[in-house]
Structures are given as structure tokens and as C-alpha cells.
Amino acid sequence: MLRIVLPLALLLTLCVYALPQDRIIALPTSPRRIQIAAEKTIPVFQDGQSQLEIVLPEVANRTLRFAAAELQEYFRRSCQVELPVVNAPEDGKVSIILGDNQWSRQAGLDCTVLPRDGYYLKSVGRRIYIAGVDDDKGNPAEAFGWAVFFERGTLNGVYEFLERFLGIRFYFPGEIGTVVPKHQQLSLPQMDIYDRPDFPRRRFGPAPIDRQAWFPEQEYHHRLQGRMNLNLRTESFYVPCCHSMERLKIIERFAEQHPDILAMDEHGKRHTQPGSVYYGNLCYTSPTLRDELFLDAVSHLSGEPAQNRGLRGWDPSAIQPGFFNIMPKDHFRTCYCPRCREFYQKHPESELVWDLVANIAGRLRQAGVPGYVTAMGYGHYPNPPQTVSLPDNVL
Structure with missing residues (x-):
């Protein structure tokens, strides 16, 4: 992750801050x-x-x-x-x-x-x-x-x-x-x-x-x-990067009407059992998931209340002013749906999370929505992506 974050932060110290949150993430050099x-x-x-x-x-x-x-x-x-x-x-x-x-x-x-x-x-x-x-x-x-x-x-x-x-x-x-x-x-x-x-x-x-x-x-x-x-003069702000895919209540809001957002096991069954540790794993190639996640990001980064998206509030562990986190839950489980299998034929499996991050961040950039998407190497995707390019609004 450092190879992703630090060059951007260093660049920000050499220019006028374009966004209020740029002052937060800039590395002091004076x-x-x-x-x-x-x-x-x-x-x-x-x-x-x-x-x-x-x-x-x-x-x-x-x-x-x-x-x-x-x-x-x-x-x-x-x-x-x-x-x-x-x-x-x-x-x-x-x-x-x-x-x-x-x-x-x-x-x-x-x-x-x-x-x-x-x-x-x-x-x-x-x-x-x-x-x-x-x-x-x-x-x-x-x-x-x-x-x-x-x-x-x-x-x-x-x-x-x-x-x-x-x-x-x-x-x-x-x-x-x-x-x-x-x-x-x-x-x-x-x-x-x-x-x-x-x-x-x-x-x-x-x-x-x-x-x-x-x-x-x-x-x-x-x-x-x-x-x-x-x-101890610790940090005076929090840049969120903590399991947002669970904290955004994706399953609770969308799974009933759109079961395709749930990950599929090797036998073609979706992870629909609430008692299972794998419940809540998502299909990251699902068009519905990507569209709804994009709309969540637009809503938050535009300053709208979470109620506009069917949430009681924006979870501060994952969402902070100017920052929108994209990160899977714990107990990650590979999705074996046809779309994801096709992705694995062209990319390492670990690239799928980065592809989701790049998709949402790229759409935000294209739509002119200010702010940053945060992401973290974790679990089976600890390294920076090799086959997926991340836009410059990713931290």
C-alpha cells in the first residue's frame, strides 16, 4: 500500500491543495x-x-x-x-x-x-x-x-x-x-x-x-x-479503511432483490446462510453491486445524508468526509460465478478487489465527484495490483 499512497502524498506537498482533505494526507516536508x-x-x-x-x-x-x-x-x-x-x-x-x-x-x-x-x-x-x-x-x-x-x-x-x-x-x-x-x-x-x-x-x-x-x-x-x-500528539483525523463492504450494509439493503451480488461457491450456490462465516461475501463483478456502490460513493462524497441511501448513518470506520472506503469483509471467500471465473482467466485472483476499486474510483473521477477512494492490501490481496491500473483518486 505504501507504494500507492506515498507518491501521491509527496506530490500534494508540492502544490496548492486542490481539495480540503489534501492537507490531511500530505506528507510534511518543510x-x-x-x-x-x-x-x-x-x-x-x-x-x-x-x-x-x-x-x-x-x-x-x-x-x-x-x-x-x-x-x-x-x-x-x-x-x-x-x-x-x-x-x-x-x-x-x-x-x-x-x-x-x-x-x-x-x-x-x-x-x-x-x-x-x-x-x-x-x-x-x-x-x-x-x-x-x-x-x-x-x-x-x-x-x-x-x-x-x-x-x-x-x-x-x-x-x-x-x-x-x-x-x-x-x-x-x-x-x-x-x-x-x-x-x-x-x-x-x-x-x-x-x-x-x-x-x-x-x-x-x-x-x-x-x-x-x-x-x-x-x-x-x-x-x-x-x-x-x-x-502523544497522535493523528487528529481518521482516513477510513476498514471493511466497508460489511459496514455499508450491502447485504441488508440489496441481497433480497438482487441475489446476484452474493458470492457463489464451487457448486453454484450463493452464500445466503446468515449463520455461516462466509455469509456476506460478495460477487465483485456483479453490475448491481458496482452500480449501488458507486451511488453510495457519489452520495457520501457529495455531502448527502446516509438516509438518502437507506442507511441510518455513514459508518465512521469506513466513511469520513472526503474519503470513501472500499474493502471486503473478513472471512473472504472466492466467488465462482461465470463472470468471476472469466476474470480469473485473465488476471490473478487477488486483482479482483483492485478491479472493483479502480472501477468505482474511475467512475467517480469521470463524473467529477471530488474526494478519495481508500483501499488496503489485506488477506489474499496484500500487494499493489499488477494488471489493474488505479486512478489517482485512490489512496
Whole structure:
């Protein structure tokens, strides 16, 4: 799959983004800038007295307010000081100014050019700017499950600041996995940092901590795992690629009237037994299947509600704004209908899934429908296609 995805992503970094989702999948290529002075000239905390304040715009979204609260929490635990949150920088204070605002722009920080999830940490005199792109709809306090996918560049910068300058470490969820060094005094160097991820897709698979006897906060495990995604600056979006042919309820919607969409076994019988693990396998050469799948893709990528296609909703594991997944279910079973047998005479059997992907993506391209079809090498088709050409709207 990498040989398919990466060339397109690299190309996107060299051009103006044609679609909103292009910024999501583009590989960042701009060089990092990490300049930190050797001498610590910004007095922060000495003799029990703090010079710090946190500056938020008067109208700040939930991500910025959460970022401010995280700074307060970890300065409280690390330095035993309470940081005030104010709406404008005060002369004589050391001001940590959060977000894309009038002060950060006056300091020359342009968040519009940041790659997704990138951020700035920049000091000018006694002002420290931490700024990135933050989604107004995001809510870090409730960020677990699907709610973790929102842009939060400033919050990423705050965690970078805490790790780099206070020595905070987030090794795994909960208090037992968090290291907070104690500081009796603290000064900071002048800094000019622009940083961003190496890859747009970044995630971790947490163990089921709710079933670990040693874990003291089991009742909060979902929130703690979500919080860990924030701490580790994991991906802020999800490109769907997960068994869409099952999640689109193809069988439930169409099999009764169009049994030819079901795969056929070696004896000429369709897989119609709901109790069988092979139930739900489809015939990928079925014209009905291809037409209905194309109409699903057009509907979703055009922004229509799933109800227009007889669904209660677009399953987020397979369908996301700008992306439409085509992938068979687990327990794949070869179809032996005459059409599929004819295909196998001309192509390796593994090419059949790619042929379906190419067919739908090509029709979308020809119809001028914006967006991408996602596909993944899996099971008996793990490699890029050899005899089928994929259009450039396939990821």
C-alpha cells in the first residue's frame, strides 16, 4: 500500500491543495526550526514567586481553554505555583500567549502555512508564543473514541513545551505513567521552534487497562486512553479503511432483490446462510453491486445524508468526509460465478478487489465527484495490483 499512497502524498506537498482533505494526507516536508539559546534569560519562578501569566483571547475556543488548564495543572504540580489566565499580556510579566491571535501574528507567526498538527514555540523578550491551528468544534476534555479527531496544534505545542522545558513525560495513561519533575526555581531560554509531524498518520494501540489489576484508575480508562492521544500528539483525523463492504450494509439493503451480488461457491450456490462465516461475501463483478456502490460513493462524497441511501448513518470506520472506503469483509471467500471465473482467466485472483476499486474510483473521477477512494492490501490481496491500473483518486 505504501507504494500507492506515498507518491501521491509527496506530490500534494508540492502544490496548492486542490481539495480540503489534501492537507490531511500530505506528507510534511518543510524543514524543522529548533533554535534554543544556551543561556536561560527568562525568569519564570524563583524564591516561591512566579512571573508567569497565561494569555488567552477574550473569545477562546475549548481547545485553547484546555491548553491553558494543562499549563496551569503541570506548573502547579511541578513548581507549586498558580498561573493566572488573563485576556491581554501585562507589562513586566512573562506571558505565555496561546493560539493564533493578534499578538502571535504581530510576532510574525503565520498559522495558515502550518502543516496539519504543526505548531510554533517562539519567544520575543518576555513573551512566549505557543500557536497552531485549533478546531473550534474540538473538545479535548471529552476527547476519547471518535471525539479525539480534531485539529489541536496549539495543544500539541503546549505538550511540547511541558516536555522540553519542564521535563514532563507521558509514558502511558494515568498518574502511574506520568513523570512530573519538581522545580524549586525555573528560568527559560529564548526559543524559536517550528515543529510538525513526520507522518500524517500517527496512532498507538492501548492495552485494555480497564482489566489490569495494577491500574488504579480503571473506571476512567476510556478518558485516560483518549487523554494519552492528546499527550502523544497522535493523528487528529481518521482516513477510513476498514471493511466497508460489511459496514455499508450491502447485504441488508440489496441481497433480497438482487441475489446476484452474493458470492457463489464451487457448486453454484450463493452464500445466503446468515449463520455461516462466509455469509456476506460478495460477487465483485456483479453490475448491481458496482452500480449501488458507486451511488453510495457519489452520495457520501457529495455531502448527502446516509438516509438518502437507506442507511441510518455513514459508518465512521469506513466513511469520513472526503474519503470513501472500499474493502471486503473478513472471512473472504472466492466467488465462482461465470463472470468471476472469466476474470480469473485473465488476471490473478487477488486483482479482483483492485478491479472493483479502480472501477468505482474511475467512475467517480469521470463524473467529477471530488474526494478519495481508500483501499488496503489485506488477506489474499496484500500487494499493489499488477494488471489493474488505479486512478489517482485512490489512496
